[in-house]
Amino acid sequence: MSIIDELTAALGQAKVAVDETTMATYAVDQAPVLEFKLPQAVVRAESVADVQATVRACAAHGVALVARGAGTGVSGGAHATEGCVVLSLERMNRILALSPDDETAVVEPGVINGDLNAAAAVHGLMFAPDPASFRISTVGGNVATNAGGLRCAKYGVTRDSVLALDVVLADGSLIHTGHQTFKGVAGYDLTGLFVGSEGTLGIVVAVTVRLKYLPREVHTIAAFYPDFRSAAAGVLAVGKARVQPAIMELLDGGTLAQLDDLHGSNLSVRGASLLLIQTDGFGAAAEAAAIRTVLAAGGAVVTTEASAEAEHLVEMRRHSRGDEVDDEYRVGEDVAVPRSKLVDYVAALETMAAARHVRLKIVAHAGDGNLHPTFWVDRVDNTVDPDAMERLGKVLDESITAALAMGGTITGEHGIGQYKLRWLGLEQKEPVRELQRRIKELFDPAGILNPGKAV
Amino acid sequence: MSIIDELTAALGQAKVAVDETTMATYAVDQAPVLEFKLPQAVVRAESVADVQATVRACAAHGVALVARGAGTGVSGGAHATEGCVVLSLERMNRILALSPDDETAVVEPGVINGDLNAAAAVHGLMFAPDPASFRISTVGGNVATNAGGLRCAKYGVTRDSVLALDVVLADGSLIHTGHQTFKGVAGYDLTGLFVGSEGTLGIVVAVTVRLKYLPREVHTIAAFYPDFRSAAAGVLAVGKARVQPAIMELLDGGTLAQLDDLHGSNLSVRGASLLLIQTDGFGAAAEAAAIRTVLAAGGAVVTTEASAEAEHLVEMRRHSRGDEVDDEYRVGEDVAVPRSKLVDYVAALETMAAARHVRLKIVAHAGDGNLHPTFWVDRVDNTVDPDAMERLGKVLDESITAALAMGGTITGEHGIGQYKLRWLGLEQKEPVRELQRRIKELFDPAGILNPGKAV
Numbered sequence: 001m002s003i004i005d006e007l008t009a010a011l012g013q014a015k016v017a018v019d020e021t022t023m024a025t026y027a028v029d030q031a032p033v034l035e036f037k038l039p040q041a042v043v044r045a046e047s048v049a050d051v052q053a054t055v056r057a058c059a060a061h062g063v064a065l066v067a068r069g070a071g072t073g074v075s076g077g078a079h080a081t082e083g084c085v086v087l088s089l090e091r092m093n094r095i096l097a098l099s100p101d102d103e104t105a106v107v108e109p110g111v112i113n114g115d116l117n118a119a120a121a122v123h124g125l126m127f128a129p130d131p132a133s134f135r136i137s138t139v140g141g142n143v144a145t146n147a148g149g150l151r152c153a154k155y156g157v158t159r160d161s162v163l164a165l166d167v168v169l170a171d172g173s174l175i176h177t178g179h180q181t182f183k184g185v186a187g188y189d190l191t192g193l194f195v196g197s198e199g200t201l202g203i204v205v206a207v208t209v210r211l212k213y214l215p216r217e218v219h220t221i222a223a224f225y226p227d228f229r230s231a232a233a234g235v236l237a238v239g240k241a242r243v244q245p246a247i248m249e250l251l252d253g254g255t256l257a258q259l260d261d262l263h264g265s266n267l268s269v270r271g272a273s274l275l276l277i278q279t280d281g282f283g284a285a286a287e288a289a290a291i292r293t294v295l296a297a298g299g300a301v302v303t304t305e306a307s308a309e310a311e312h313l314v315e316m317r318r319h320s321r322g323d324e325v326d327d328e329y330r331v332g333e334d335v336a337v338p339r340s341k342l343v344d345y346v347a348a349l350e351t352m353a354a355a356r357h358v359r360l361k362i363v364a365h366a367g368d369g370n371l372h373p374t375f376w377v378d379r380v381d382n383t384v385d386p387d388a389m390e391r392l393g394k395v396l397d398e399s400i401t402a403a404l405a406m407g408g409t410i411t412g413e414h415g416i417g418q419y420k421l422r423w424l425g426l427e428q429k430e431p432v433r434e435l436q437r438r439i440k441e442l443f444d445p446a447g448i449l450n451p452g453k454a455v
Numbered sequence: 456m457s458i459i460d461e462l463t464a465a466l467g468q469a470k471v472a473v474d475e476t477t478m479a480t481y482a483v484d485q486a487p488v489l490e491f492k493l494p495q496a497v498v499r500a501e502s503v504a505d506v507q508a509t510v511r512a513c514a515a516h517g518v519a520l521v522a523r524g525a526g527t528g529v530s531g532g533a534h535a536t537e538g539c540v541v542l543s544l545e546r547m548n549r550i551l552a553l554s555p556d557d558e559t560a561v562v563e564p565g566v567i568n569g570d571l572n573a574a575a576a577v578h579g580l581m582f583a584p585d586p587a588s589f590r591i592s593t594v595g596g597n598v599a600t601n602a603g604g605l606r607c608a609k610y611g612v613t614r615d616s617v618l619a620l621d622v623v624l625a626d627g628s629l630i631h632t633g634h635q636t637f638k639g640v641a642g643y644d645l646t647g648l649f650v651g652s653e654g655t656l657g658i659v660v661a662v663t664v665r666l667k668y669l670p671r672e673v674h675t676i677a678a679f680y681p682d683f684r685s686a687a688a689g690v691l692a693v694g695k696a697r698v699q700p701a702i703m704e705l706l707d708g709g710t711l712a713q714l715d716d717l718h719g720s721n722l723s724v725r726g727a728s729l730l731l732i733q734t735d736g737f738g739a740a741a742e743a744a745a746i747r748t749v750l751a752a753g754g755a756v757v758t759t760e761a762s763a764e765a766e767h768l769v770e771m772r773r774h775s776r777g778d779e780v781d782d783e784y785r786v787g788e789d790v791a792v793p794r795s796k797l798v799d800y801v802a803a804l805e806t807m808a809a810a811r812h813v814r815l816k817i818v819a820h821a822g823d824g825n826l827h828p829t830f831w832v833d834r835v836d837n838t839v840d841p842d843a844m845e846r847l848g849k850v851l852d853e854s855i856t857a858a859l860a861m862g863g864t865i866t867g868e869h870g871i872g873q874y875k876l877r878w879l880g881l882e883q884k885e886p887v888r889e890l891q892r893r894i895k896e897l898f899d900p901a902g903i904l905n906p907g908k909a910v
Binding site: 099100101102103104124125145146148152153156157159160173175176177179180181182183184185186187188189190192193195196197201212213214216236239240242243244281282283284286287290336337338339340365367368369370407408409410411412413414415416420424427428429431432433435436438439440442443454455 | 554555556557558559579580600601603607608611612614615628630631632634635636637638639640641642643644645647648650651652656667668669671691694695697698699736737738739741742745791792793794795820822823824825862863864865866867868869870871875879882883884886887888890891893894895897898909910
């Protein structure tokens with residue numbers, strides 16, 4: 001029996017798609033596509049048993065299995081590989097439990113981040129990870145990539161909100177890792193090992209999360225600067241004042257110009273760089289006042305208190321995902337550098353982009369030192385000049401090596417996926433990579449789980 | 456050449472002790488001793504090279520290696536095994552780097568937690584993990600056990616403050632895991648795998664930590680209750696108000712009586728249970744006010760603002776480690792339960808202790824649902840009646856199974872070590888334990904690193 005027949009027999013026809021349209025849709029996530037591959041089938045699982053049956057069929061036939069949530073990843077972790085089965089978990093979207101007293105929830109992997117947050121908000125709680133894709137991305141996808149977001153400088157990344165996991169292993173068996181309690185140190189941290197492993201060690205079928213308190217008070221500050229350097233210095237000044245914002249986003253001139261184009265605003269006229277800061281919680285007002293003082297002293301034009309515009313700008317930034325998707329002419333990066341290197345790193349980016357005649361704009365989760373530069377080359381009649389792609393590639397490589405030289409990482413929150421594998425060896429030495437390959441082998445000896453990704 | 460000769464030749468005589476007194480001192484940590492074993496040598500390493508030489512000698516001779524920091528663990532993770540070499544890291548106590556701008560530090564494993572905090576405080580920063588042993592325990596030990604402490608409900612456990620590790624593997628090679636930046640998702644989370652692994656996967660020789668902001672304002676509340684049940688209800692009420700204290704310690708009547716004995720206070724007269732709460736940061740005053748209102752509504756007698764007594768009580772609690780050490784007649788536990796189960800679990804403990812005629816007192820990091828009940832039997836002329844030990848053992852077992860039945864864990868922050876191995880199978884199913892054994896084998900195929908511990 002073919003694997004398609006076997007999957008159809010086990011799951012029913014409604015869950016197994018083999019038509020061209022569906023397969024093309026599920027063949028890629030939002031990352032650049034280096035080489036487009038179609039799966040041989042798309043399974044839309046509705047239960048743990050469905051996942052187990054799919055894994056077992058793939059194991060029996062030696063067929064690669066690529067699990068995915070909403071497909072909003074930008075590193076190609078969910079790109080199909082040749083002849084694989086794509087396993088979509090989007091239909092497993094039930095919130096199985098939400099305990100306001102324990103401040104925990106148990107969810108299926110396909111639950112949308114924003115839906116979990118809406119359910120938690122009723123009880124004054126929140127699921128802290130807030131990637132810009134939160135309205136469309138799934139908790140399972142957040143777990144697979146150990147997603148960050150805007151507020152993780154204060155509230156932590158996905159790992160910090162995950163207490164326990166149900167995972168289907170490569171042999172189809174189901175295990176439970178972690179603990180229902182906030183703390184627990186029994187045995188090795190298998191939960192942490194699965195978080196961020198991009199579907200290469202097992203398929204997460206349930207996630208127990210710790211919820212945090214939804215802040216009742218939020219203050220927002222927009223600070224315009226005459227240049228990027230002084231805005232980045234403002235980030236360090238806030239740190240030096242030992243005030244922990246919930247959000248600290250840094251936007252360069254290129255980003256402001258783009259926002260003006262999109263929304264008809266006049267941000268570029270008001271400054272060459274913008275620092276957006278939100279404080280929250282019981283100390284939000286006092287923290288905002290302290291931050292305003294520090295920023296004004298550093299030469300910023302700071303919005304007045306309760307500025308509706310500042311709030312609007314943060315919302316615009318928060319929901320910016322989807323305004324643009326990378327393609328072969330436009331690539332977004334995700335490096336992080338130690339905070340003290342923010343200014344130097346951005347200066348280096350500007351120099352290399354200018355030298356290579358490649359366009360550049362930068363937004364940064366500045367509290368984390370996590371930068372998202374976007375490089376692109378202009379198109380005329382939907383084509384670019386022949387050597388533009390080469391220049392784009394070179395700038396990308398240079399931006400990566402510069403970040404590493406400053407003590408940074410090639411991926412702060414998007415994951416290695418398929419797209420960034422080529423740079424992983426620059427960050428991690430061979431013995432560390434070999435250890436990871438051996439862990440992969442231990443969990444997935446036949447190599448069927450998302451091969452060619454993450455490690 | 457014997458391993459002793461080899462170690463002495465490689466490291467010099469001053470670092471290799473074989474005298475009875477030293478060996479006896481380093482044979483145990485602060486956990487109950489089930490079976491006392493002497494090591495065959497104690498190595499006091501002063502450098503990474505010393506550690507590598509020691510590991511290589513042990514590997515070559517097939518001798519077990521038990522690494523330790525200050526030996527303040529209470530689960531026997533550092534107890535010597537038959538004929539082992541004990542590797543003390545206490546002399547590797549240098550703070551290698553501290554960057555106030557990056558808010559990070561790099562330390563050798565033997566740095567005392569309190570010393571790192573003192574160095575960080577100069578810059579308005581802190582190392583968040585604060586086990587009660589912080590004045591004497593080492594950062595390496597904190598990492599080995601993934602130590603918690605009083606303020607982890609707000610600031611996280613050790614794992615949450617560790618960014619990167621230098622680790623000597625079982626073959627003597629040195630690797631570096633993690634990242635210098637706050638965020639980083641390149642590859643599998645090896646750093647998290649080593650944290651809490653109790654020296655069974657490798658020897659940590661340097662730790663890169665993220666520092667957090669030292670709060671400038673702290674408010675302290677002491678709330679006396681007529682019974683434990685209403686005090687535990689107070690914990691839930693504070694949670695329901697969605698206020699996150701930095702510290703929330705719950706003390707029962709037995710603990711109050713003991714404090715009165717030790718310090719001549721009259722706490723027991725004032726209540727049968729005490730809830731100690733600290734808020735910190737810019738919102739500390741507003742949070743404390745909100746908490747006072749909630750606690751008073753729940754029947755507590757709450758200290759007035761700026762109560763010197765409340766602060767004194769927290770300091771007493773914070774520094775309580777060392778007042779008593781467990782022995783065969785007295786055992787401290789470390790379970791955690793979901794917060795909503797606090798009241799039921801304590802009621803269950805009281806019932807089982809009464810039924811078995813075993814004495815009981817309880818302190819809890821209530822914000823985490825992490826309880827430290829202490830069970831003991833009284834001694835007369837330094838002996839106990841013959842069946843007392845059996846009753847003590849039974850209560851211990853019952854306290855563990857009751858916690859698990861409520862969705863809890865057998866260890867919130869102390870680790871499995873040697874002492875709690877017997878209960879691990881009750882919490883984790885065989886497939887999960889087998890996965891961990893295979894990870895252990897992958898890192899340490901000869902089984903020389905702290906055998907018989909943790910997994």
